[in-house]
Amino acid sequence: MKSFIALLKKRETYIGIGAALLFQLIFFTVWLTAYDGVYERSEQLSIAIVNEDPLQGKELTTLLKKNIPFQIETGENTDQALKKLDKRELDMVIYIPKDFSQTLMSDEKAQLIYYINQANPSLSKQMMEATSKEITVTINQKLAQLKYTTLKEEIAKTLTQSPNPELAIQISENILDEVNPLSLADPITGKVVQTNAKEGFHVTMIPLMVVLASFIGAMVMSQYLQVTATQLITQFGKWTLFLSRQFLNVIVAISLSFLTIGLLIIFNIELEEGLLAVCLFQSVLFFSFLTLSQLFVILFGNSGMVFNIIATATQLVASGAIVPRSMLSSFYQKLGDFLPATYGVNGYFSLIYGGGQLLHDSMRLLLLIGTFICITVVGILFKKNYQIDSSI
Incomplete structure (x- = not known):
């Protein structure tokens, strides 16, 4: 009983409980509003x-x-x-x-x-x-x-x-x-x-699975990198830490692309594009997720996790991996234009099935990366106290 009371006295306990409640609330709100009236919009x-x-x-x-x-x-x-x-x-x-x-x-x-x-x-x-x-x-x-x-x-x-x-x-x-x-x-x-036919239902799930795994991974990585950066802020300047963080993000993004290719090969997923194209696209996609998720935690600290949860739910809906984007409301269609998952799903449809506009999707991801980094830089520039609470 004493250990139970001790848990209740810790701030981190309530942060964890709050995160669980927020996941439920945010996913219910976003998904049920996004998918409401989908069949009525099939005429689109x-x-x-x-x-x-x-x-x-x-x-x-x-x-x-x-x-x-x-x-x-x-x-x-x-x-x-x-x-x-x-x-x-x-x-x-x-x-x-x-x-x-x-x-x-x-x-x-x-x-x-x-x-x-x-x-x-x-x-x-x-x-x-x-x-x-x-x-x-x-x-x-x-x-x-x-x-x-x-x-x-x-x-x-x-x-x-x-x-x-x-x-x-x-x-x-x-x-x-x-x-x-x-x-x-x-x-x-x-x-x-x-x-552009492929055999096997599991192939149809790859765009959704890769996008979901990549963003969740990027979100967790950004959260922990922010904790590390907070601990090192007294030893190094905020701009030195920011640049080092981006360099690490690039290294991880490229490394993860090799893991992705390896898993696709292990599970006998036939690709319509070469391995280099898959490697480059996955690197750009994961880096775009890192720049988006780090934006929230750098500017808002641990509270940025809330925005990342919202981004997770919104991107799964607006990307078109589950329901065609044309059947979503105009709000979610326009919102999807500014989220990396939309172009990640389109890109993986092109990589797995063929067709599509892979170059266009890659360029849009690069544009979003530049936008997210610029917003983050402006935020750091005007942030009075870069050091935040390092608790998770």
Whole structure:
């Protein structure tokens, strides 16, 4: 009992309890507000329709626009649409072949082709695959109804030429009773082409896992480096410590990238980019997390941990690793533009699956690094008392 009371007398005990409570409060608040109304915003997903059929292609495109609850793009050729899909600017491309109408008129099954980029969050891929099936069923129902109507009109024409109209009407009614639109064979089939495909569900979790592990590691490292810097502040100047800290951050970031590559190789994860590209990108990503997490603890001391917890929850949501960013509210979409995890997730989708804009994501990370360091420098410059409480 004495030991229990002794624990309660220590300030660090309440800091730990408070941290546990804050994690719950912050994650509940951020995640539930961010994911509220996600399915209602599914209309923000984008699909391109590429039509090469000169006969009925326009009518089919119009039909698709009426039945697809997403943003629709038209007017692009196949290469343009697939390039945008590869850059993850589109969620799916629907391709209408040039012989689509001719195949239908020859009583053969025509084919609609759906291109779905696998280098996307699982939710987006699942929704696109479900949509492709629904589109195929809808078009088949429309075409079956059209065939039924045509059959009915042809029978009506035949009746006018019959010597016994009453008997012909009775026969035609019996035929129409037996034949209904749903019993007619499906005139089209849907083919799903998965671009940048990889086998194994575990591969889809790599962007989220690497980003989460990297930021948590950076956050803990920054917290302890701040304690060390506080203990050394009387021996060295604050700028000397700051520069030494950045040098150490660079060394750790580069070293960690080799560990990341080693783990990817051990677990047989195939990469679409070379090892050097993975090494450089992971180094830049981890360094960006270090500059962000150290910003809060340098400027606010141990209280900066609260901001790092908020940054953890926010980055997991806004990065697009779990739910496509286009399905988030505009607030979280814009917030994600200023957080490293967004470009970390995009970058790892490119490294693992291919496609994307790896160079663009790397440059944005470098820009964020420069921004975070500048803010930290200004904060240190105006901070009157750089030495803070060294307790965790």
